[in-house]
Amino acid sequence: MSGPSSDLLQGTLDLLILKALSLEPLHGMGISRRIGQITNAAFDVKAGSLFPALHRMEQAGWLESSWGESETMRRAKFYCLTRTGRKQLHAESERWQRISLAMASALESA
Secondary structure, eight states: GGGGGGGTTTTTHHHHHHHSSSSEEHHHHHHHHHHHHHHSSSSBBOOHHHHHHHHHHHTTTTEEEEOOOOOOOOEEEEEOHHHHHHHHHHHHHHHHHHHHHHHHHHOOOO
């Protein structure tokens, strides 16, 4: 990750990955592109951050992977959410809603 994304709070990358995969299975670089799209290019997730996170999330049971062919006809590992991953997405989304509301309130206070 570069730019503002290097300052991401713990858990933010996981939530962005889960959200990126909420519609369809994607390969690693597809996940990175989707995160850029859904954050209006605010986050540029590099392979050095993305792939360790994907591995950790697969070990946690949030993701499953299978080999397939990318749009450039190259062999790629595709990731999809598990039922546990969807539950984690919901829980993390609620947690970040609470955090963002609390931060907005703190910043607006005198």
